[in-house]
Amino acid sequence: MQMPTASHERSLDSGAVKSRPVPDHVPPEMVRDFNLFTSPGMLPTANGDPHAAVACVHAGPPIFYSTSNTRDGRGTWVITRASDQRRVLQDTETFSSHRSIFASVLGESWPMIPLELDPPFHGVFRSLLNPLLSPKRVMALEPAVRERAIKLIDRIAASGTSCDIMKDFAVPFAVNIFLRFIGLSDNGLETFVGWARDLLHGDKEQRPPAARTIVAFIDELATERRKEPVDDFMTFIVKAKVEGRLLSDEEVRGIGVLVFVAGLDTVSAAICFDLAHLARNPKDQELLRSEPDRIAV
Ligand code: HEM
Structure with missing residues (x-):
């Protein structure tokens, strides 16, 4: 604001x-x-x-x-x-809300969409994106999400008594699911997380190149999906229409950058904050073990 x-x-x-x-x-x-x-x-x-x-x-x-x-x-x-x-x-x-936080790192002023739009355009773009993030669509991911969690926990259990929860669980869990959700290969996981780390937690020398790399990646992905559409998030965006017209290159970039960055850091950090709280508060661990219904699903 x-x-x-x-x-x-x-x-x-x-x-x-x-x-x-x-x-x-x-x-x-x-x-x-x-x-x-x-x-x-x-x-x-x-x-x-x-x-x-x-x-x-x-x-x-x-x-x-x-x-x-x-x-x-x-x-x-x-x-x-x-x-x-x-x-x-x-x-x-x-x-x-038009702050252009990301673009300003590059000396530019385009908005991340829908986050940095005001009404009425915020609502127009939310209506476009809402079906992609509906509870039904997200719940459909549940079997794959559970399978991924179990696999990672089994691997930690087999390897000993302790782990680096960010490296061994939160990042490979959350980012893998997110990349699958938007249709990108898991092979890029380390690279993408590195870009997000430099952008969000880097110093003032690291942020502009990270922002430039992410923009170039999103622009190139949009070009590829326009040429060869597949069944994924970016294809949906480049084919989408608002108010009867296709999105401009800047709008595609504004959506692509926001959603890409939104999933690379947030969920893994949130998982680690939750687990750090439980590690520091054994009574809360006990509460969840004795009353598992408290865990919202
Ligand atoms: C625990 C994980 C997450 C947290 C804590 C979180 C937090 C937030 C916050 C605080 C905002 C508002 C920011 C502001 O007003 O400046 C926001 C907006 C948004 N987030 Fe997240 N986020 C999370 C995960 C995600 C994921 C995984 C996605 C994409 C799949 C996502 C997509 C978005 C979008 C599209 C908006 C803009 C909504 C709008 O303007 O209507 N977020 N998020």
């Missing part, structure tokens, strides 16, 4: 907050020293608990201004209460 920014900026010097440019319209008392990427607990090297690190904002005001809260060091407003977040997300007239 974007907030209005003033063209003139001033510096703020106050005890806890380092001197950084603050837009003129931001009252000094609303500035807090919080950064989503570098606050204690958020750094991978700290082996911390990022959820707890973020949860600390609940103890503070409902809204504050962080002077450096993006990877490239820009300031943002931080809204800490779910009810206010919902109000902001629903007020698309005031708060646009």
Whole structure:
């Protein structure tokens, strides 16, 4: 979401907050020293608990201004209460979603679709994509998903008493299923995960080449599927129509990049956060073992 920014900026010097440019319209008392990427607990090297690190904002005001809260060091407003977040997300007239987060790494401004579109186009593209992600379609994957999980767990069990859960389970489990879902070969798994790692967790030297590589890959895949259609996600996108017309190259890219990046890091990270919680909280492990119905399916 974007907030209005003033063209003139001033510096703020106050005890806890380092001197950084603050837009003129931001009252000094609303500035807090919080950064989503570098606050204690958020750094991978700290082996911390990022959820707890973020949860600390609940103890503070409902809204504050962080002077450096993006990877490239820009300031943002931080809204800490779910009810206010919902109000902001629903007020698309005031708060646009057109941020071009990915494209801006390349100095460009096309949106990832549908994420960075505002109504009415957000709804138009969601209607196009919703059938692909319907519960029925996802449930159809269940036998293959279970088989993959069992195979990986059996392999871990056979190899000894411990494992690297990210490397030995979460990535080969989640990314394999995701690649199968969008119709890409598992052979590229390591390469694709490496691109996503550089893009999402790399430094400012690593991000632009990773973004360029992903865009080139998606553009090339779209060209291939236009020439030789198969039964997969990208073929669906290049053949799809909105409002009676085929999608533009930029729209195909905007969808392809979002969906590609969305599945390479998110689910494996979520699995590991869940398992880290259980490892740190043996009582919750016991609860799930004694009451397995609590595990939602
Ligand atoms: C546990 C795993 C996942 C988490 C935690 C997650 C999280 C999120 C979040 C927070 C957003 C909103 C981002 C924002 O507003 O800036 C989002 C949007 C989205 N995600 Fe995910 N995601 C996950 C997995 C996936 C997967 C596997 C896919 C693709 C198959 C996917 C596709 C999308 C799409 C298409 C949107 C845009 C929705 C819209 O704008 O209407 N996500 N996701």
